[in-house]
Amino acid sequence: MELTANDIITWVNKTNEKIQNNKEYLTSLDQAVGDGDHGINMARGFKEVVAKLDDNSYENASDALKDTAMTLMSKVGGAAGPLYGTAFLKLSTSLKDKSAEYTHFLNGLEESLAGLKQRGKSQEGEKTLIDVWAPVIEKMKEQEDFDAALLKDTAESALEKTKDIKATKGRASYLGDRSIGHLDPGSVSSFYVFEALAETIEGGG
Amino acid sequence: MESAGIVLISHSAKVAEGIKEIIHQVEKNVPIELAGGTDDDRIGTSVEKIQTAIDHAHTEGGVLLIYDLGSAMMNAEIAVEMSDFDDIEIANAPLLEGAYVAAVESGMGKSLAQVKQAAERALQGD
Numbered sequence: 001m002e003l004t005a006n007d008i009i010t011w012v013n014k015t016n017e018k019i020q021n022n023k024e025y026l027t028s029l030d031q032a033v034g035d036g037d038h039g040i041n042m043a044r045g046f047k048e049v050v051a052k053l054d055d056n057s058y059e060n061a062s063d064a065l066k067d068t069a070m071t072l073m074s075k076v077g078g079a080a081g082p083l084y085g086t087a088f089l090k091l092s093t094s095l096k097d098k099s100a101e102y103t104h105f106l107n108g109l110e111e112s113l114a115g116l117k118q119r120g121k122s123q124e125g126e127k128t129l130i131d132v133w134a135p136v137i138e139k140m141k142e143q144e145d146f147d148a149a150l151l152k153d154t155a156e157s158a159l160e161k162t163k164d165i166k167a168t169k170g171r172a173s174y175l176g177d178r179s180i181g182h183l184d185p186g187s188v189s190s191f192y193v194f195e196a197l198a199e200t201i202e203g204g205g
Numbered sequence: 206m207e208s209a210g211i212v213l214i215s216h217s218a219k220v221a222e223g224i225k226e227i228i229h230q231v232e233k234n235v236p237i238e239l240a241g242g243t244d245d246d247r248i249g250t251s252v253e254k255i256q257t258a259i260d261h262a263h264t265e266g267g268v269l270l271i272y273d274l275g276s277a278m279m280n281a282e283i284a285v286e287m288s289d290f291d292d293i294e295i296a297n298a299p300l301l302e303g304a305y306v307a308a309v310e311s312g313m314g315k316s317l318a319q320v321k322q323a324a325e326r327a328l329q330g331d
Contacts, residue, residue: 037249073283077249082279085252119279170275 003100005058014196016046033172045076061100065092090115127167129186148198155194210236210262214272218242238262255284267292267317298324
């Protein structure tokens with residue numbers, strides 16, 4: 001299966017719906033371990049992305065992803081802006097002049113993960129969104145085409161595991177052991193991103 | 206060589222303004238530009254504000270960026286990567302003390318590398 005520019009728009013729209021519906025929930029999670037602005041920031045950023053993609057037409061997935069990235073960078077604020085912006089920009093750059101079929105898309109996600117690690121100077125096991133992106137990509141590498149159910153399940157179980165991790169990066173790291181027992185807000189929003197991708201795949205193809 | 210410009214990047218516009226005021230007591234000739242708050246003036250940082258501040262603060266002596274908390278650094282890095290200038294440095298320094306020392310050193314005509322180094326040693330007191 002190959003993702004078209006329209007699929008990217010569907011992916012972004014579905015992500016936006018989940019974030020808008022869970023804005024208060026993301027905020028409450030971030031109040032427990034961070035500075036409490038993740039829900040507001042993500043809701044604002046993705047609303048702007050939807051408007052941006054709606055106002056333009058795209059010939060390929062890469063271009064739609066680029067506008068997504070640039071809008072997230074400038075509109076989200078907080079750590080999520082540069083992180084999600086970088087992730088989508090790396091995916092866009094990796095898919096430039098290529099079809100977004102499975103192998104290319106997966107290579108792009110690997111570039112996104114490398115970008116997240118580099119931008120956040122972080123790695124797996126530090127209670128950040130990387131703890132969702134990394135296992136999802138690992139699992140995808142075992143497959144040869146998109147598997148919506150597997151994608152969602154992998155993201156969900158990875159998300160649950162962030163509860164037991166002690167934060168050593170980001171604002172939550174100031175809380176030390178107090179961060180244990182709470183879900184990482186960035187991992188929850190990343191779960192929405194992958195759940196939305198799974199639903200996009202189910203709807204198309 | 207012109208004095209290197211300085212960009213103050215803070216999660217709060219008020220913090221950035223306040224630091225500029227303090228620096229002005231000792232140094233008025235170094236370009237100091239502010240990138241405080243998000244582009245709708247909430248707490249946070251904005252790549253666009255940082256880019257604009259870089260363009261205004263830049264001199265032939267280059268420009269030094271100083272930031273306050275984690276995400277400010279990420280946005281500073283993005284702004285540097287997107288800029289056409291290749292003489293921008295990011296100081297890993299306390300915002301107030303680092304910017305204060307940097308402004309004084311820049312005003313004395315020190316190079317960008319020296320200004321950055323001075324900012325990063327601001328708390329060492331030697």
